[in-house]
Amino acid sequence: MRLSPLIPTVLRNLAKKPATNLFPKVEPVPVPENFRGRLIYDVDKCVGCRMCVTVCPAGVFVYLPEVRKVTLWTGRCVFCSQCVDVCPTNALKMSDEFLLASYDKYDEKFIWFKEEEIEELKKKLEEQKKAKEAAKKAENK
Amino acid sequence: MDIMTGVVYPVAGLVGLYIFVSLASLIWEGIDRKLVARMQRRVGPPLLQPLYDFFKLASKETIIPNTSNFMFRAAPVLSLATAIALLAYTPLGFEPILTSKGDVIVFIYLLALLSLFKILGAISSGNPYAKIGAAREAAIMVSREPAMMLAVFAIMWRLGKLGIEKPFSMSVFYQHNIWEIGTPMSFVGALILLYVFIVWLASEIEVGYFNIPDAEEEIAEGLLVEYSGRYLALFKLTKALKAFISASLVVAIFFPWGISGYLGLTGYAATIADLLFHTLKVFLLLFAVQSIFRATTGRLKVTQAVSFLWGRVFAASLLGSLLIAMEVIM
Numbered sequence: 408m409r410l411s412p413l414i415p416t417v418l419r420n421l422a423k424k425p426a427t428n429l430f431p432k433v434e435p436v437p438v439p440e441n442f443r444g445r446l447i448y449d450v451d452k453c454v455g456c457r458m459c460v461t462v463c464p465a466g467v468f469v470y471l472p473e474v475r476k477v478t479l480w481t482g483r484c485v486f487c488s489q490c491v492d493v494c495p496t497n498a499l500k501m502s503d504e505f506l507l508a509s510y511d512k513y514d515e516k517f518i519w520f521k522e523e524e525i526e527e528l529k530k531k532l533e534e535q536k537k538a539k540e541a542a543k544k545a546e547n548k
Numbered sequence: 549m550d551i552m553t554g555v556v557y558p559v560a561g562l563v564g565l566y567i568f569v570s571l572a573s574l575i576w577e578g579i580d581r582k583l584v585a586r587m588q589r590r591v592g593p594p595l596l597q598p599l600y601d602f603f604k605l606a607s608k609e610t611i612i613p614n615t616s617n618f619m620f621r622a623a624p625v626l627s628l629a630t631a632i633a634l635l636a637y638t639p640l641g642f643e644p645i646l647t648s649k650g651d652v653i654v655f656i657y658l659l660a661l662l663s664l665f666k667i668l669g670a671i672s673s674g675n676p677y678a679k680i681g682a683a684r685e686a687a688i689m690v691s692r693e694p695a696m697m698l699a700v701f702a703i704m705w706r707l708g709k710l711g712i713e714k715p716f717s718m719s720v721f722y723q724h725n726i727w728e729i730g731t732p733m734s735f736v737g738a739l740i741l742l743y744v745f746i747v748w749l750a751s752e753i754e755v756g757y758f759n760i761p762d763a764e765e766e767i768a769e770g771l772l773v774e775y776s777g778r779y780l781a782l783f784k785l786t787k788a789l790k791a792f793i794s795a796s797l798v799v800a801i802f803f804p805w806g807i808s809g810y811l812g813l814t815g816y817a818a819t820i821a822d823l824l825f826h827t828l829k830v831f832l833l834l835f836a837v838q839s840i841f842r843a844t845t846g847r848l849k850v851t852q853a854v855s856f857l858w859g860r861v862f863a864a865s866l867l868g869s870l871l872i873a874m875e876v877i878m
Contacts, residue, residue, distance in 0.1 A: 411844035411845050413843070413844040413845075414840060414844050417587040417588075417840065417843050417844055418587075418840075420586065420587050420588065420589050421583070421586050421587050423589060425585075425586065425589050425590055425591045425592075426589040427589070427590055427591055429591065
């Protein structure tokens with residue numbers, strides 16, 4: 408039995424500091440530039456062009472014709488960043504967040520443009536429509 | 549001999565030793581895991597991790613496969629019982645509690661019985677992976693024991709020639725030791741036998757080359773594949789105890805020097821000091837044999853291990869024993 412050639416290495420390592428990141432006690436390893444983290448959606452910038460719906464390989468986006476926006480559930484997102492590249496108004500962008508564990512797959516942080524917000528926007532659009540019609544009527548008279 | 553010295557003191561001593569050795573052996577396991585982690589530049593678990601693991605396992609649900617028979621449940625208990633009984637015959641820095649003429653046979657028998665119960669429990673589980681593990685364990689067991697037995701008998705016989713009251717008992721090593729003979733031939737023989745015992749210890753606690761019966765990556769923990777909960781906890785504790793006991797044998801044969809004589813202690817203080825010093829020696833030996841061996845080598849195939857144990861280790865044992873016996877014979 409020859410002695411293992413690893414023994415000197417192993418004994419030298421014993422005197423060295425561990426080369427690990429003690430994550431919950433310290434900050435995690437910093438993310439690089441252009442890191443693809445959680446998807447951020449800006450509803451106000453969205454013009455409803457449906458490019459993201461076409462390009463998304465994972466079916467994250469659902470187009471809402473009444474309000475001409477998209478709603479998205481990033482629980483299914485594959486972080487390919489194609490929607491970000493294709494969005495003409497820069498309504499979508501990738502953040503640096505990557506600690507996305509959750510007990511609930513329909514957690515707040517996975518859903519953008521929620522049910523209530525959609526209703527709110529619908530009402531607002533309706534009011535605008537009515538106001539426009541009223542203005543038109545007033546003009547015609 | 550009245551009942552106090554005959555029964556009560558040995559039982560109290562055994563219980564005390566059992567508590568001490570289980571704590572020490574589990575803590576050694578924690579130290580070992582920490583050291584191996586540091587050798588691989590990791591931080592490793594806390595020192596008391598094996599204790600936490602033990603209590604966690606003991607509190608888990610125990611699942612009994614419906615293909616198993618009664619031995620599946622009896623084996624862990626019997627094997628821990630054997631380990632505890634073995635402690636009464638183990639030299640732990642002082643003469644064993646139940647030392648008597650010829651008790652080396654009892655020691656070797658009980659040490660082999662531990663493996664036998666493990667094998668019995670595994671083949672009673674009905675899992676073919678466990679059976680593969682059991683076959684490997686049996687092959688390794690019959691290959692490793694003859695070398696150790698030859699060596700230990702040769703040493704005890706040689707020490708018996710120096711004049712002792714209880715030949716072939718485990719207390720021999722605290723009256724005379726192998727280095728006392730002092731001739732060059734016996735010195736070389738003792739070094740060869742030290743090699744034999746180190747390999748035997750590694751194969752007994754199944755680390756490095758000899759991590760064959762449990763082989764997580766090949767046969768899914770082998771012998772222990774069906775064990776869970778309390779029974780697995782018992783087997784893990786037995787394994788830790790066995791590592792301590794096997795290392796104790798090697799320490800007693802080759803490094804039996806106590807510390808109490810130098811410190812001028814007597815009575816209970818001397819016993820405790822010797823026990824602690826013995827524990828330190830066991831830890832140092834296990835560091836060389838278990839931690840470094842485990843961190844630097846992979847496992848052999850079972851055929852390679854068997855031919856290594858017979859071809860090299862048994863041959864070395866034969867040579868060492870002959871060298872030690874030579875002066876008396878000639």
